[in-house]
Amino acid sequence: MTLKVRPLSPTIGAEIIGMDPREPLNQNSVEFLRKVWLEFGVVFIRGYKLTDAQHASLCSNLGKIQAERTAPESESESHPGMLFVSNFKENAILPGGEMWFHSDQCYFETPVSATSLYAIEIPSSGGHTIFCDCSEAYQDLSEELKSRLEGKLAMNVYDYQSNNRYFKSEERTVGAPEAPHPVVRTHPETGRKSLFINRLMTDCILGIEERESREILEFLFDHMEKEQYLYDHKWKPCDLSIWDNRCTLHARTNYDLAERRLLRRYAVEGDKPY
């Protein structure tokens, strides 16, 4: 079957049509998947019932499956690297409603390069994933701001009690994972620059006054979260997504926790941002 791409928004996200992820992909299909992933930031393949192993096999076309580091107790014993995101399933992660924009594991030295979610049960409304194109958002900044951000590092922290820039470091949970990364990251495969900060986990820009850091971050978060850089995905069961975690952010909208939401997650190992 001929492989086709259907863009999902003017800037970010595309659906691949004609690719059956239940079978191992041939080399042509693997190259196609990688190309669309790199070009559109988020790939969807829809309508196929996928087992744990089929899902893992598809993701491994983009690299080595990342063993779980944040919640290793939630990782599947039979399928390393597999977790469930759910509000009802035992051992699942991230059971709550709304989540602010973030990139996965930016609080580690080597954040994952790709994250994949596969929808199993979806509430009747809400619980969308909104994706943000951080390359386009960077391109549209003024030259003055781009040069101000050049070479700057930001501290990213995993601490959902005090996970944003309004809290000082002494108020953080002791031992919360954190990592400094460039505010502007260069993509290791495409060479494109993008903003690598986010409202949920970026605490401050290092080496400048706290007030200035807050002002710049607030401006950048508002800028990145403008409609023109976003794709709002309303999940259906059997939707599979793989996003490029190096140049996109994602957020979750609220939903009624009385309804069931269950997605399966795998991630792919990444490099140290530069």
Ligand SMILES: [Fe+2]
């Ligand atoms: Fe996430």
